Amino acid sequence: MNFNLTKEQELVRKLAREFTVNEVAPIAAEIDEQGRFPMETIEKASKIGLMGMPFPEEYGGQNSDYISYIMAIEELSKGCGSTGVIVQTHCALCAWPIFTYGTEEQKQKYLPNLLSGKHIGAFGLTEPNAGSDAAGLQTKAVDMGDHWLLNGSKIFISNAAVADTFVIMAMTDKSKGTRGITAFIVEKGMEGFSVPKKESKMGICGSVTSELLFENVKLPKENMLGQLGKGFKIAMSSLDVGRLGIAAQALGIAQGAFDETVEYLKSRKQFGRQLYKFQGLSFEMADMKTRIDAARLLLYRAADLRQKGLPSTTEAAQAKLFCSETAMHVTTKAVQFHGGYGYIKDYPVERMMRDAKITEIYEGTSEVMKMVISGSVFK
Amino acid sequence: MAMKIIVCVKQVPDTNEIKIDPVRNTLVREGVPSILNHDDSNALEEALKIKDSNPDTHITVLTMGPPQAKELLVECLAKGADEAVLLSDRALGGSDTWATSNALSAGVRKLGDFDIIFAGRQAIDGDTAQVGPQMAEKLDIPQVTYVTDFDIADDKKSVTVKRALEDGYEEIKLQMPCLLTAIKDLNAPRYMSVNGIFKSVNKEITVWNAADLGVTESQVGLDASPTKVFKSFTPAVKGKGIVVVGDTDNELARQLLSDMKHKQII
Numbered sequence: 001m002n003f004n005l006t007k008e009q010e011l012v013r014k015l016a017r018e019f020t021v022n023e024v025a026p027i028a029a030e031i032d033e034q035g036r037f038p039m040e041t042i043e044k045a046s047k048i049g050l051m052g053m054p055f056p057e058e059y060g061g062q063n064s065d066y067i068s069y070i071m072a073i074e075e076l077s078k079g080c081g082s083t084g085v086i087v088q089t090h091c092a093l094c095a096w097p098i099f100t101y102g103t104e105e106q107k108q109k110y111l112p113n114l115l116s117g118k119h120i121g122a123f124g125l126t127e128p129n130a131g132s133d134a135a136g137l138q139t140k141a142v143d144m145g146d147h148w149l150l151n152g153s154k155i156f157i158s159n160a161a162v163a164d165t166f167v168i169m170a171m172t173d174k175s176k177g178t179r180g181i182t183a184f185i186v187e188k189g190m191e192g193f194s195v196p197k198k199e200s201k202m203g204i205c206g207s208v209t210s211e212l213l214f215e216n217v218k219l220p221k222e223n224m225l226g227q228l229g230k231g232f233k234i235a236m237s238s239l240d241v242g243r244l245g246i247a248a249q250a251l252g253i254a255q256g257a258f259d260e261t262v263e264y265l266k267s268r269k270q271f272g273r274q275l276y277k278f279q280g281l282s283f284e285m286a287d288m289k290t291r292i293d294a295a296r297l298l299l300y301r302a303a304d305l306r307q308k309g310l311p312s313t314t315e316a317a318q319a320k321l322f323c324s325e326t327a328m329h330v331t332t333k334a335v336q337f338h339g340g341y342g343y344i345k346d347y348p349v350e351r352m353m354r355d356a357k358i359t360e361i362y363e364g365t366s367e368v369m370k371m372v373i374s375g376s377v378f379k
Numbered sequence: 380m381a382m383k384i385i386v387c388v389k390q391v392p393d394t395n396e397i398k399i400d401p402v403r404n405t406l407v408r409e410g411v412p413s414i415l416n417h418d419d420s421n422a423l424e425e426a427l428k429i430k431d432s433n434p435d436t437h438i439t440v441l442t443m444g445p446p447q448a449k450e451l452l453v454e455c456l457a458k459g460a461d462e463a464v465l466l467s468d469r470a471l472g473g474s475d476t477w478a479t480s481n482a483l484s485a486g487v488r489k490l491g492d493f494d495i496i497f498a499g500r501q502a503i504d505g506d507t508a509q510v511g512p513q514m515a516e517k518l519d520i521p522q523v524t525y526v527t528d529f530d531i532a533d534d535k536k537s538v539t540v541k542r543a544l545e546d547g548y549e550e551i552k553l554q555m556p557c558l559l560t561a562i563k564d565l566n567a568p569r570y571m572s573v574n575g576i577f578k579s580v581n582k583e584i585t586v587w588n589a590a591d592l593g594v595t596e597s598q599v600g601l602d603a604s605p606t607k608v609f610k611s612f613t614p615a616v617k618g619k620g621i622v623v624v625g626d627t628d629n630e631l632a633r634q635l636l637s638d639m640k641h642k643q644i645i
Contacts, residue, residue: 010578011457019570049573062573072573268643346637 001317005067012068015323016075019048025079031206032082032351035198037102037162038206040298045068046117050076050087055099055157059111066303070248077252078259079353082206083255084252089158089207090114094121097167097183097238097359101226110165122163123242124154124186124212125235129280132368134169134271135231136179139214141170141184148184148224150192150217156362160210164188167238169231170210181231185223192217203354240313242363244306250327251358254292257327257334261285264338264347281337295326314376321369322358331356381435382535385417385487386424387498387511388419388442390451399611401449408506418499420568421561425529427459427569428496437461439490442578443471443482449584456579457571464490473601476505480513482599485592487518495538496558498527508560515558522558523551527565617635 005013025043031038039129046219053069055061069091071334077084095114113119130136134231150170160166166186173180197211226234265276276282299319305312318343329351335342342349360366392411400407423440430436440455442448443466452463467488469623474482487496496515501508508524515522525546535555542549543562588598597603621638625631627641639645 007453007580008576011454011571011580012573015457015571015576017575047572049575050571053573057574063577129600341640346542346640 006065008218009065009357013071013075014050016072017078019045020048020075020079021377024076024083028082028206029348030347031080032203033205033345035205035208037086037208038080038083039162042086042120042250044116044194045076045087045351046230051090051117052092052095052115055091055095055111055115057377059099059107060113060115061111062115065203066244066298066307069332070244070299070303073245073248074252074255077249078208078256081249081253081338081352081359082204082304084249085204085207085246086120086159088242088249089123090121092242092245093123093238094165094167096241096347097123097225098165098185099185100237101234102185103222105222106225110185113164116215118161119164120159121158124157124160124166124168126154126156127152128155132365134235137169137171137181138355139168139170140174140352141172141182141219143172144218147221148275149220150184150214150219152214154212156199156209157195157212158207158209161198161208161210166212166216166360167234170233172228172231176229176295178232179229181235183225183227183234184219185225186214186217186219190217190219198203198360202357203351204358234270239305239363240316243316243369244299244303246294246359246363247302247316247319247323250323250356251292251295251299253322253352253356253359254288254295254330256350257331257356259283259293260332260347260349260352261337265342275337281346284333284337288333291326292331295323298322314373317369317372320359321366321373324366325358327356327359328353369379381437382429382433382439382475382495383493384429384436384465385490385493385496386419386423386426386455387483387496387514388423388440388451388455389416389502390414390442390444390448391416391502391504393412394442396505404608404611408551413447413451413588415454416499416502416504416606417563418501418561420499421563421565421617422499422559423455424566424568425457425461425526425559425561426495427567428530429495430459439464440495441483441490442466443474443486446586451584452584453579453582454571455584457575459571459572460634463582464583464585464587466592468590470589470596470600473604474507474599474604475604475606476507478604480510480517480595480597481603482589482592483510484514484517485594485598486587487514489587489592492556494555496520496556498558498560500560500562508642510556511560518558520556520558521553522560523553524560526559529559529565593600628645 052061054066055062057063062369073088098110114121132376141148166239169181169182172182192215194213195210196213199209255308268275302312302315302319334349335353338349341347390413392413398407426438438460439462440460441464466482498511523542525543526540527543530539537554539552592608623634626632
């Protein structure tokens with residue numbers, strides 16, 4: 001067992017931390033308030049390689065390990081939860097399935113643009129009647145001989161409004177349930193494909209979330225990703241990677257709120273002394289620090305297993321469950337400890353608490369995580 | 380023709396409130412995180428910009444310091460420098476600017492031909508701004524300090540620079556090889572890149588000691604240094620002012636109020 005970071009990991013953390021302090025945190029409140037995708041930040045992040053980290057250089061990736069990648073998402077999310085999830089959605093849910101299941105032609109066609117950040121990626125599984133229950137998908141792809149005909153819609157799709165490349169799950173054989181789902185690559189601008197509605201959300205407002213609409217979209221045959229009927233497996237394995245990213249996002253939000261609260265408790269005086277000198281508060285901070293560290297260890301373990309190519313579905317679910325619940329706990333306490341100031345937008349903990357909530361919901365709710373974990377207990 | 384650029388950098392303690400050993404009159408470095416000296420990162424950036432437009436440019440980063448200065452050199456490589464050289468030896472310890480420029484000039488001579496040496500104007504821990512100019516004298520090349528703008532001639536034989544003065548600028552053309560010291564206004568230093576980090580961590584860093592440099596006890600180290608520190612002290616800390624920015628009076632007032640609330644003044 002080795003708890004030391006490698007030199008590379010230490011430097012990636014340093015890089016991501018500097019980038020966050022200089023480029024991400026200063027506009028976090030602004031993009032939240034405006035509900036604006038931070039394109040300028042993503043362009044800068046692309047230049048230093050943050051949009052293509054855990055992928056090989058031959059496709060334009062940065063050749064990094066998963067722990068470095070996770071740490072970068074964590075650092076970004078300390079300053080801005082929206083920016084963290086933009087990068088993670090792009091990497092884990094679009095670039096990763098293309099890299100893992102794509103043909104050589106598909107990899108050559110899509111990955112260099114995605115990994116260099118020239119193109120932004122999105123992923124579409126969720127539909128109005130198919131959330132945690134993927135078998136209820138109604139989006140259909142019909143084999144027309146020389147092309148696929150795609151019809152249906154998706155909701156709650158992160159990055160959709162700005163994305164160029166989409167990995168989309170569609171039913172190709174309803175009678176087979178989840179075994180009738182197939183993955184496809186859909187490109188922005190294809191005839192019949194539109195992104196009609198932007199959602200108005202509680203948090204992560206800088207990560208623009210939209211509806212997708214497919215009306216007789218003619219997909220070339222070569223846009224099928226992986227094998228026919230294997231879409232559910234592709235989606236689930238992508239979400240395994242995605243859960244590491246969401247756990248990292250949650251952990252970053254928790255750490256960011258914790259750091260803000262430490263500063264506040266040191267500077268704020270009531271009853272003639274600084275707030276941290278009240279043991280009721282300092283003991284709660286001790287408890288929060290311990291939870292955050294436990295969350296981090298669970299997450300790094302899961303990322304380490306993935307790096308080694310070992311099974312990590314349960315561990316990723318545990319990390320996602322615990323990191324997201326820690327984020328909710330810590331940000332709620334952070335707002336409480338800031339008192340009235342915590343509830344107004346002058347302090348970032350207000351935004352952090354709103355941003356934290358979604359981490360318990362998307363890419364598998366806490367309840368779905370418990371299904372995954374308990375499934376491994378009662379095999 | 381490929382250009383060769385040498386960038387002189389220094390690892391400095393990352394603090395404005397430097398602690399001083401009251402007996403030895405030297406800086407206490409233990410427990411203080413180290414960073415690349417600010418002006419030196421501008422020096423490196425200018426070299427990297429030349430390499431951006433002339434990819435066959437070769438950049439060597441040169442520093443003198445303890446073995447841990449290698450960490451700083453790795454960061455320079457991760458930003459895009461090609462090669463890094465560390466001058467490190469107990470015999471070099473305690474060098475003042477004269478002795479330091481002796482060692483660095485010896486390092487430059489050992490590296491061979493070069494076109495430009497970039498250095499930072501001064502280091503935040505010593506604030507002398509002497510090492511760069513002394514090197515130019517010892518290497519017998521032209522120099523310009525306080526460079527705030529830089530342009531290289533098409534024939535790659537001369538450069539035109541803008542030199543910041545207190546009340547204006549000088550525009551100076553000089554022949555290469557030359558030495559230029561950079562200030563903050565010269566450019567915006569880039570970040571490392573992830574790929575750069577993974578490629579640089581295991582890159583070999585050349586380490587030369589006093590013997591490799593061919594320098595003697597009369598040229599480097601504490602005893603050879605003509606400058607003796609008489610007294611070191613920490614100046615009284617003055618609060619940093621802030622400038623409130625905004626386009627309208629309302630905006631300015633709102634910003635000011637929010638800052639005051641943030642600091643719990645009101």
